[in-house]
Amino acid sequence: MNKTVVKTLELLQLFITHEQLTLQEMVKLTKLPKTSVFRMIQSLVASGFLKKDGEAYELGLSLLQFGCLVAERLDVRKAALPIMKQLKEETNEAVNLVIKDGDEAIYVEKVETSEPVRVYTRVGRRAPLYAGACPRVLLAFMPSEEQKKYLDHVELIPIASKTIVDREQLKTVINEAKEKGYTVSHSELADYSSAVAVPIFNHEGKVVAGLSVVGPENRFQPSYIEQLVPQLKHAAEQISKALGFIGGKNVEL
Template identity: 55%
Template sequence: MQHKNKTVMKMMEVLNLFLTHEELNLNEMVQLSGLPKTSVFRMAGTLEDMGFLKKDENGKYSLGLLFLQFGQLVSSRLGIRNIAYPYMEALRNEIDEAVNLVIRDGDEAIYIEKLDTNQPVRVYTQTGRRAPLYAGACPRIILAYASDQEILEYMNNTELRRYASGTITDKEQLMEVLRKSKKEGYSISHSELFDNTTAVAAPIFDANGAIAAGLSIVGPDVRIQSEHLPGIIAKVKRTASQISEELGWKNTIG
């Protein structure tokens, strides 16, 4: 508790007023918060500049559109998680390896859901973990379905660092892998984020046909060997398609 920033906490007090009030002027904010008028005036101006509050011509403040943007983002992410979860559970039970759900967050991928295998030897990942878009099957399948311009900008602005023995650090090789992944509808990685691991990922699309997330199976390479890959690829692609259809995507292929 002692490490909390007092200014931020006071700003939260001001924002919390709008949970029960649609509009407030400065005097009302001062009266309801009990904070000094100069402090409220300064914080309201800062929150307005940041987009958290907006002020009309009558001097009344209300919540800014930034909250709507955040709310829509959280809603969409939670929506994917809620829709995907039963399919992920079925896939995990069918293959008995860990299943990950990953979305893009800027130039990174973030794991928003994970179901562990029931087997004693596991690949360590956790919800909230981040990874570069170029490394690992699941982050890379998202990058593979970005626009050509986005991929070019990403390549120009990203240093390909090595995370494990199989991390792709050559940009020409990465471009070839991205093209192949998009053409075939799945991606495979071997020891790219963690040594001695194999992952298979497929894309999840939204109702507009845009890439929404990546779905992957990951496990120790001693359990996911070459003879197992065709069956795993088919099951991961099938599950990703089922989730996509729940999101409103229409499969027009074939």
């Protein structure tokens, strides 16, 4: 492995949370010597990953190009988008598609609603697997061994007011999800927002994505959720089928 490269790309990660940064600021944040940071920046600028805007630096347009390529190449996304749009028409709620990336969930597609009260999620956003309906559905249906390992080691950090921080409670919720085939969250990732999520399986019967309907908490009463679940399940089935998943025999969970 190449230390310099990894360090440089770590530096780039600062720009996830900071729109603009000067050399000075990066030095402070990384606690690396000024000269080293300077060199790294130079390299990133030369590659178009960073660009200088007056005093400060910001993310370069190369990243836009790469990002769009990734989005376009995602098979699940291709299969899901039309069905997501249809689901949005049926429910008139925002629909999200999330996939697993290591120990995190990442939002790869969204279909917005026209409702005045909306929940805003950004494509590319990351969340831990334990928080939020959609990430947790990925966790619930992952291979049990991997799941166990994750649950034993994960540190449960609160993100919003009702983020689950108790390991036992999390396990209970996961088991319920496996049983019922869906999971619900209220104010786990953002206050006053709720979601219902179901899993999407590929041709091998492995969960590859989570599909969710998101909206303001006050609208997501039990009766409404009961109504959403079959719609969600139907959509997820269609997507799973498009990915080559056959039948309901949920292979070894």
